[in-house]
Amino acid sequence: xxxxxxxxxxxxxxxxxxxxxxxxxxxxxxxxxxxxxxxxxxxxxxxxxxxxxxxxxxxxxxxxxxxxxxxxxxxxxxxxxxxxxxxxxxxxxxxxxxxxxxxxxxxxxxxxxxxxxxxxxxxxxxxxxxxxxxxxxxxxxxxxxxxxxxxxxxxxxxxxxxxxxxxxxxxxxxxxxxxxxxxxxxxxxxxxxxxxxxxxxxxxxxxxxxxxxxxxxxxxxxxxxxxxxxxxxxxxxxxxxxxxxxxxxxxxxxxxxxxxxxxxxxxxxxxxxxxxxxxxxxxxxxxxxxxxxxxxxxxxxxxxxxxxxxxxxxxxxxxxxxxxxxxxxxxxxxxxxxxxxxxxxxxxxxxxxxxxxxxxxxxxxxxxxxxxxxxxxxxxxxxxxxxxxxxxxxxxxxxxxxxxxxxxxxxxxxxxxxxxxxxxxxxxxxxxxxxxxxxxxxxxxxxxxxxxxxxxxxxxxxxxxxxxxxxxxxxxxxxxxxxxxxxxxxxxxxxxxxxxxxxxxxxxxxxxxxxxxxxxxxxxxxxxxxxxxxxxxxxxxxxxxxxxxxxxxxxxxxxxxxxxxxxxxxxxxxxxxxxxxxxxxxxxxxxxxxxxxxxxxxxxxxxxxxxxxxxxxxxxxxxxxxxxxxxxxxxxxxxxxxxxxxxxxxxxxxxxxxxxxx
Amino acid sequence: xxxxxxxxxxxxxxxxxxxxxxxxxxxxxxxx
Numbered sequence: 001x002x003x004x005x006x007x008x009x010x011x012x013x014x015x016x017x018x019x020x021x022x023x024x025x026x027x028x029x030x031x032x033x034x035x036x037x038x039x040x041x042x043x044x045x046x047x048x049x050x051x052x053x054x055x056x057x058x059x060x061x062x063x064x065x066x067x068x069x070x071x072x073x074x075x076x077x078x079x080x081x082x083x084x085x086x087x088x089x090x091x092x093x094x095x096x097x098x099x100x101x102x103x104x105x106x107x108x109x110x111x112x113x114x115x116x117x118x119x120x121x122x123x124x125x126x127x128x129x130x131x132x133x134x135x136x137x138x139x140x141x142x143x144x145x146x147x148x149x150x151x152x153x154x155x156x157x158x159x160x161x162x163x164x165x166x167x168x169x170x171x172x173x174x175x176x177x178x179x180x181x182x183x184x185x186x187x188x189x190x191x192x193x194x195x196x197x198x199x200x201x202x203x204x205x206x207x208x209x210x211x212x213x214x215x216x217x218x219x220x221x222x223x224x225x226x227x228x229x230x231x232x233x234x235x236x237x238x239x240x241x242x243x244x245x246x247x248x249x250x251x252x253x254x255x256x257x258x259x260x261x262x263x264x265x266x267x268x269x270x271x272x273x274x275x276x277x278x279x280x281x282x283x284x285x286x287x288x289x290x291x292x293x294x295x296x297x298x299x300x301x302x303x304x305x306x307x308x309x310x311x312x313x314x315x316x317x318x319x320x321x322x323x324x325x326x327x328x329x330x331x332x333x334x335x336x337x338x339x340x341x342x343x344x345x346x347x348x349x350x351x352x353x354x355x356x357x358x359x360x361x362x363x364x365x366x367x368x369x370x371x372x373x374x375x376x377x378x379x380x381x382x383x384x385x386x387x388x389x390x391x392x393x394x395x396x397x398x399x400x401x402x403x404x405x406x407x408x409x410x411x412x413x414x415x416x417x418x419x420x421x422x423x424x425x426x427x428x429x430x431x432x433x434x435x436x437x438x439x440x441x442x443x444x445x446x447x448x449x450x451x452x453x454x455x456x457x458x459x460x461x462x463x464x465x466x467x468x469x470x471x472x473x474x475x476x477x478x479x480x481x482x483x484x485x486x487x488x489x490x491x492x493x494x495x496x497x498x499x500x501x502x503x504x505x506x507x508x509x510x511x512x513x514x515x516x517x518x519x520x521x522x523x524x525x526x527x528x529x530x531x532x533x534x535x536x537x538x539x540x541x542x543x544x545x546x547x548x549x550x551x552x553x554x555x556x557x558x559x560x561x562x563x564x565x566x567x568x569x570x571x572x573x574x575x576x577x578x579x580x581x582x583x584x585x586x587x588x589x590x591x592x593x594x595x596x597x598x599x600x601x602x603x604x605x606x607x608x609x610x611x612x613x614x615x616x617x618x619x620x621x622x623x624x625x626x627x628x629x630x631x632x633x634x635x636x637x638x639x640x641x642x643x644x645x646x647x648x649x650x651x652x653x654x655x656x657x658x659x660x661x662x
Numbered sequence: 663x664x665x666x667x668x669x670x671x672x673x674x675x676x677x678x679x680x681x682x683x684x685x686x687x688x689x690x691x692x693x694x
Contacts (some may be wrong), residue, residue: 387684443680447673503670510674514681521685 016137016537019190023197030054033085035103036096043106044212045258049274051205052255054085056281056325059181063164064328066181070163074188121224124519128231129204131523135241135530136196137537140579142551142629146172147243148577152192155184156579166336168353169586169593170576171362174342176329178284179245192579195243202247203240206487207231209254213491216261217455219498225515226494229444230487232518234436235479237526241533245285246480252281253292253484257464260296261457264303269314272300276318280325287341288481293322295467299460353593361591370477381473385482386442434529435479440518441486444493444511454495461492547580552628556620556656557581563651564658569615573634574622575656586614589632604641607634608661617661619647624655 034050035043058081065077088096114122140147147153150172158164167173179199186195207227214223230236239246259275262268279296282289300318304310330340339351346359371377371384448454449462468485475481500511527534532550535541547554557580560570570585572578576592578585588611590598596610611619621638622630641647642659651658664672 386680439680439684443677447676450669500673504667507670507674510677514677517681517685 016193019193019197020133020137022189023194023201027201032100033082035100037085038099038103042212042215043103044110044208044215046103047107048205048209048212048258049255052252052278052281053274055182056178056252056277056284057081058185059178060281060284060325060328062181062184063177066158066164066184067328067332071158072162118221118224121221121228124228125204125207125231128237128523131526132203132237132240133197133200134537135526135533136200137193138533139192139536139543139547140196140243141533141547142553142577144242144244145577145629147192147196148551148579150175151180151243151245152183152187152195153577153579155180155187155195156582157584158184159188160582160584167586168595169588171343171354171593174333174337176284176286176289176326178281178329179248183243192243196241199243199245199247200240202251203231203236206247206251206254209251209258210487210491210494213254213258213261213457214494216258216265217457217491217495219495222491222495222498224494225497226490228519229440229493229497229515230490232440232515232522233438233486234522234525235434236483237522238434239480239483241530244480246483249282249285249289249292250484250487252278252285253289254487256282256292256296257488260299261460263300263314264456267309269311269317272311272314272318273321275300276321277325279318280322280327282484283322283326284329287344289326291468291471292484295464353595355594358591358594366476378473382442382446382469385437385479386439436525437479437482437486438518438521440514441489441493443514444496445489448492448496451496451499454492454499458492458495461488465489465492551577551580552654553577553622553630553656554580555653556651556658559651559653560618560620560658564618564660568617571611571614571616571619572621573619573638574625574632575620575628575630577630581620584615585620586616588614588616588619588634590635591632598635601635601637604637604639604644604646607637608641608646612661618650619659619661621657621659622655623657628655 030051031047033054034047037050038046040046040049058078061077061081062071062074065073086096140152142148150170154167154170154173154177157167182198183195186192186198207230210226210230211223214220214226217223236247256275256278259271259278263271263275275296279289279293282292297318300315304315333342334340336342337352337354339345339349339354341349342351343354343359343362346354346356371381377384445462445465448458465485465488468482472482472485497511497515500507502508532541532546536543536546553575557578560568561580561582564583568583570581570583571588572581572585573588576587576589578587586595587593588596590596595614601607601610619634619638621634622628623633625631625633638647642649646662647659648662649657650660
């Protein structure tokens with residue numbers, strides 16, 4: 001990112017153009033390989049299943065070899081990977097070439113066959129994709145919290161180390177990292193913009209998967225409506241311009257559901273294998289992918305029981321591929337920490353570097369998100385999810401207050417009196433207004449429940465959402481954790497729209513108006529909150545100036561990158577967002593980990609000795625975490641060490657200080 | 663039995679309620 005400092009505007013735009021160019025090349029290659037290998041009759045399905053399998057398997061391969069051998073063999077590995085996908089297994093090159101040509105022709109014919117409302121929805125989707133793509137062309141700011149803490153920061157540390165290493169200072173780095181492996185490639189080939197584009201890619205892929213699922217329904221338009229409704233959820237658009245992972249989970253979960261639908265319809269065992277692969281990738285993206293795999297497994301067993309056709313080979317193939325696609329992440333954790341789902345399930349597995357107190361505090365923190373857990377809170381949960389953040393706290397110049405709630409059935413009292421914490425918050429207070437689902441899913445899916453003759457897939461979508469919604473309600477009520485089931489629910493909502501448009505005039509116009517206003521609201525709502533981002537993408541603001549403006553810690557980290565030795569090791573206090581610090585570092589705050597035994601430290605000398613034992617040569621301290629968006633801070637002994645001259649201040653600006661340890 | 667017309671009316675009323683509640687409350691909230 002230091003490249004931006006002295007760069008003129010043309011070189012900055014060229015930098016983004018190169019990131020966009022590399023991205024287009026990667027996507028073209030992926031589609032080419034998907035068509036080359038596509039053996040099913042549907043070109044759309046072959047493209048999506050192929051893209052999912054190619055991206056997921058590359059991420060897994062990179063992770064396994066990066067962990068076992070290091071990243072230096074990446075190029076020969078990539079060539080081998082490419083050869084494996086090009087090789088015409090059980091076929092000939094001529095057949096593969098014919099398959100490629102046939103898919104290309106079918107795709108062209110598919111676009112030509114679009115009529116009426118499908119064209120309008122297609123253009124709407126294209127505009128949304130173009131708009132969000134543009135907003136990706138800016139480096140992640142301080143608001144992209146988790147990106148800077150670990151989604152991008154951990155891959156950057158892997159690149160600097162030349163292999164995938166354990167980062168015991170941050171428990172997040174033990175999460176399954178399938179998407180982060182793609183971000184690693186993005187950082188390696190270009191920078192954080194390319195990494196963000198990999199997450200953006202999951203938006204069009206998810207929409208196309210909804211279209212493919214809609215094709216399995218009687219009306220093709222249902223899928224197009226479902227895709228339009230999905231992108232009309234403001235949270236989806238906000239997610240698509242960050243390097244988070246939730247849209248990756250959405251895409252792979254939708255692929256797993258698509259394969260399940262195909263198996264339910266065709267009873268062909270190959271679909272169970274594919275379903276297992278994509279369930280495995282869900283498990284490899286996020287721990288919560290286990291619920292998707294569990295639900296699909298449950299449905300699969302239930303269907304076999306109902307049909308009285310037990311296919312044990314099918315169950316075996318499903319489980320085998322699921323474990324093959326995800327097992328590495330859990331085995332790695334078991335080896336490194338003795339807990340496959342580190343840091344969760346501590347009471348069951350334990351885990352090195354974690355304690356019962358930390359596990360309890362972590363669980364309490366996860367439960368702080370949400371809408372309360374009293375009976376009335378439960379009853380109103382669907383309504384509140386749809387209306388958030390209107391029932392949330394309001395941040396203004398006068399401080400924090402309860403937002404006005406003038407409309408029935410809102411009350412004027414805080415909704416979570418037992419915790420006093422904001423409702424439905426999106427990680428940090430600054431992102432509160434981005435945490436919006438909007439009313440459309442509730443508005444369409446409650447009447448949908450009462451329609452008797454609906455396709456089995458739509459019924460499945462409703463039951464699935466209920467299952468995930470109950471789990472979500474019991475667990476951590478963060479809205480983005482609901483995205484994958486919400487995407488499936490969009491399929492039901494899309495079918496509902498198509499159904500309503502064939503009914504009486506009043507219902508037709510009400511539904512058309514509701515969908516139209518929601519589809520317009522999402523991009524219009526996104527725009528003012530990302531004005532600065534758009535200006536960076538259009539070359540009007542220098543990315544370096546933008547980062548100094550939007551992330552208070554950026555300047556300190558740039559200073560550290562340029563003015564301290566290559567082998568400097570940083571102990572960090574009060575600031576977990578360290579992606580822009582291109583040095584070895586560890587989060588030294590007590591609540592993050594227990595690599596330093598703080599209860600035993602009583603003096604400044606002991607603190608400095610403990611930091612040096614971790615090879616620290618510098619301390620970076622965010623002294624105003626409340627103002628700058630950081631969290632935690634050093635113990636009182638830090639000031640003693642400074643007063644005693646054991647740590648010499650070498651930098652101070654913007655609330656951030658850097659000390660050199662003497 | 664509820665007539666199809668009444669069903670449509672009820673569904674429309676619910677959809678309108680959700681949309682009006684959200685956007686009018688949003689209008690009040692974001693104007694402040």
